[in-house]
Structure formats: structure tokens, C-alpha cells
Amino acid sequence: MSTVAPEQFIAAQKARAAALYSLFESGFKGFEKLVQLNVEATRASLAENQAVATEAVSVKSPEAFFTLQSRQAQAWNEKLQAYWRHVNEIMSETSSEILATGEKQVDEYVRQSQALFENLFRNAPAGSEAFVSLWRTGFGAARDAGNATYENAKSAAKQAVEVIDKAGKTVSAKA
Structure with a gap:
């Protein structure tokens, strides 16, 4: 029996571990972007609330106070729409990156597995x-079942992204 098969097996395991961490990295980058967006939104909100509070204590009539409230409600609505658009963009970008990375890694895994088994079969006594x-x-049969499962999962993930995208657009339109 050849020593190539164990080396191929070890290389395939290393590639799978690298692929898994690549997926984790893609997800973490998306998480970082969401955290950064929330930090920026909170910072901006605090500054704006301070400005509004300062202006609110300076108003001299109830009409001016209600005008200020109305203006701030409109601005808050616009900022909320922009925030959810950003969240939607980050989620879409991250899911697309994860799907692309996953697809690439599955293709590589299938190729390496086939090469490993072909080598084992070639060297059979x-x-x-x-x-x-x-x-x-x-x-x-296992490969065919795996391909079918992968295609179903990929289709479900794409549908989920479309639903999230549609929901984000609906929220933006209603707000």
C-alpha cells in the first residue's frame, strides 16, 4: 500500500480545518461590522440627544417644543431606516461571502475525497x-446524497437571504 493515501488524508484534514476557520473568519468580520455600526449609531445618538435636550430646555413656547419633537421624530425615522439598510447590507454581504467560501470548500473537499479514494482503490490488493x-x-451514492443535501442547503440559504433582504426593504418602506 502506498504512503500517499495517509499524506493525502492529512492534507485533506488540514484543508477542512482551514476552511472551517475561514468560514468563522467571514462570520466574525460581519459581526465586527455590526458592532462597529452599533458603536457609531450609539455615539451619534448620544450626541444628537444631547443637542436636542439642550435645545428643548431653551424653547420658549409649547409650539416650539412640539415643532422640535416633530422634527426629531422625522429625523429619528430617517436614521432608523438608514440603520436597517446598513444592517441589511452587512448581513447580505456576510452571507454571500460565507456561501461563496462554503461552496468553494465543498467543491475542494469533494475533489480531494475523490482523489484519496481513487488512490486507495488503485492500490487495492x-x-x-x-x-x-x-x-x-x-x-x-454518498457523494450524490451529499451533493443533493448541499444543493438543498444552498437553496435554503439563498432563500433566507432573499427573505431577509425583502423584510429589510419592507421595513424601510413602511418606516
Whole structure:
């Protein structure tokens, strides 16, 4: 038996670990963007609230106070819409990046797995043709089932992104 198979197996395991951490990194980048957006929104909100409070204590008539409230409600509504647009953009960008990375890694995993098993089958001892044939059939069925599952998951993820996108647009339109 060849020593290439264990080396290929180790390389495939390293590649899968790297792929997993690549997905984690993509998700974390999206999380960082959301945190940064929230920090900026909070900072801006505090400054604006201070300005409004200062202006509110300076008004001299009830009409001016209600005008200030009305103006601030309109500004708050616009800022809320902009905030949710940013959240939607970050989520869409992050999910697209994760989907692309995942698809690339699944394709690479399938390619490496096929190469590993082909090498194992090629180096099988004489007289094990029936066993190799059984394994090929089994791995082919597993590959097909895995591809079908992956395609279903990919379709579901894309639908989820579309629903989130649509919901974000609906919230923006209603607000």
C-alpha cells in the first residue's frame, strides 16, 4: 500500500480545518461590522440627544417644543431606516461571502475525497475487485446524497437571504 493515501488524508484534514476557520473568519468580520455600526449609531445618538435636550430646555413656547419633537421624530425615522439598510447590507454581504467560501470548500473537499479514494482503490490488493466495486458504489451514492443535501442547503440559504433582504426593504418602506 502506498504512503500517499495517509499524506493525502492529512492534507485533506488540514484543508477542512482551514476552511472551517475561514468560514468563522467571514462570520466574525460581519459581526465586527455590526458592532462597529452599533458603536457609531450609539455615539451619534448620544450626541444628537444631547443637542436636542439642550435645545428643548431653551424653547420658549409649547409650539416650539412640539415643532422640535416633530422634527426629531422625522429625523429619528430617517436614521432608523438608514440603520436597517446598513444592517441589511452587512448581513447580505456576510452571507454571500460565507456561501461563496462554503461552496468553494465543498467543491475542494469533494475533489480531494475523490482523489484519496481513487488512490486507495488503485492500490487495492489483487482479488479485492468486488470489495472495491462495492465501495465505489457506496461512495458514489454518498457523494450524490451529499451533493443533493448541499444543493438543498444552498437553496435554503439563498432563500433566507432573499427573505431577509425583502423584510429589510419592507421595513424601510413602511418606516
